[in-house]
């Protein structure tokens with residue numbers, strides 16, 4: 001696999017790990033998104049629920065109040081932009 005394919009696979013695996021915690025296995029709820037951010041992005045370990053809500057609203061394209069894999073890709077895109085600045 002190429003570096004990009006491995007990165008996309010890793011994104012899907014992280015998504016599945018957290019989206020699978022409640023009954024709706026293919027969506028990240030706000031609580032699941034918070035757990036993901038806290039565990040996978042160390043500087044967000046103490047992120048507030050209000051901050052998670054603002055982030056969710058920003059990436060929730062279809063206004064479903066939960067995050068699908070494509071919407072999660074938007075968040076990963078913002079994260080990737082931060083690395084581009086380095």
Ligand SMILES: [Ca+2]
Pocket residue numbers: 060061062063064065066067068071
């Ligand atoms: Ca959504």
